[in-house]
Every structure is written in structure tokens, then in C-alpha cells.
Amino acid sequence: MATTLFKLVMDAVTETETYTNPEVEKYFYNFDEADLDVDTLTIPATSFFDDAGDPVTSNLVTLADDNGYYLLFVNGALQQSSLFTVSTDGSEVVITQASTIPVGAPITLVVNNFAPTSTSTTTVTT
Template identity: 60%
Template sequence: MPTQLFRLAITADTTTTTDTNPDVSRYFYDLAAGDRDTATDTLTVLASKFLDDAGIGVPATGLETVAADNGYYSLFINGVLQQTSLFTPSAAQLVVTQVNTIPVSAPITFVVTNFAPTSTSTTTVDT
């Protein structure tokens, strides 16, 4: 009998369920005239000037930051979503550029969304 390759005769089915588990932090601030620098057209909002969803002040380094490759920022000024190139966030502050035309008392909403995804897989092998 010549040499031949013997193969296993099996089938396998895998089902994977993934939950994204978003973790959203929202921060609120009303533009105060003295907070923007009209000479540089920038606004620096310290973390301590923001309120959270419960209306509680945020600690000095209390702004949530996004997890690397697993989250994103959204900034709304006067209800309008802004481009990410216009702001620089950190745990201590939010710096926004091109702000001289924003009206005083305009609401600024800063949203940080992170994800903690989990997946479970079930594999069934039939031989």
C-alpha cells in the first residue's frame, strides 16, 4: 500500500458574544468671560471648574482620560459638536482654541467615553 496522509474528520463551531460596556463621563461648564485668553484665542478650563452629571464639582485632576485605543472624546460648545483638532484634554484641564466668538455663558459639555469590552466564546467540536 502506498504512503498516504490520514486526516481527522471533525467539524468545529464557535459562537462568540461581545459586550462593549461603555463607561461615559460627562462634564459641564458655562463659559465665563475671564476664562478665555482673547490674545491667543484659547480657553483653558481647569478640571475644578467643571461639574459632573450629579452637579458635583470635579477635583483638580479629576477629568477622566480615554484609555489608549479604547475610547474617545466629544466636546459640545453651545450644543454643537466640535472637531477634535480644536481641543486638548488632560486630567487637569481642557484647552480649547478658536474661542473668541463663543458667547459668554455658552454651555460647554465635555464627554469622555471609554470601553471595557468582554467576550465569551463557546466552541463545539464534533468528531
């Protein structure tokens, strides 16, 4: 008998459901000249207010590893990410090139993290 390659023949269907589960925190601050040092604005976490209008009493929520991003708005305008940093422990936000920000301008930091989950079901039909 000649050599024959035997192949498995089967049909299967896989269904996957993925949920991104965004976790969004918003922090608000009104520009205070006392926090400005020449051209750099350093905002301590405790100078912010949370989404409920309550003062922040600890560090800000930071990004999940490789699974989130920050948005910074100054006077309602979205800023480039190269113009600001959030400390790794969330204790402060530093904005560079800040000398032109008007006193009292609203500054909003948005922290977007994701806690994704996925489930898959495979059904073999033959």
C-alpha cells in the same frame, strides 16, 4: 503502499459573546471670559460640574488606552476633535479658536471609554 496524506475530519461550533460595556462620563461648564487668553480657552477640571450637578473636585476621567474617545459640544454644537485637547492627567481642557464663543455658552465634554469582555465556547461534535 503509496504515500497517503491523512486528514483529520471533525465538526466544531464556536459561539462568542462580546459586550462593549461603555463607561460614559459627562462634564458641564459655562463659558467664563476669565478662562480665555486671546483665542485659547483653558478650562481647569475644577471648573466643570458632573452629571449630577456637583462640582468636580479632582481631575477629569481620561481615555482608556486605545479604547475610548472624547466629544466636545460648545453651545450645543459638536466640535471637531482638532479644536480641543484634554490633558493626559485630566487636569484641564484647552479649546483653540475660542474667541467667538459667547460668554455663558454651555460647554459639555463627554468621555466615552469601553471595558469590553468576550467569552467563547467551542463544541466539537465529531
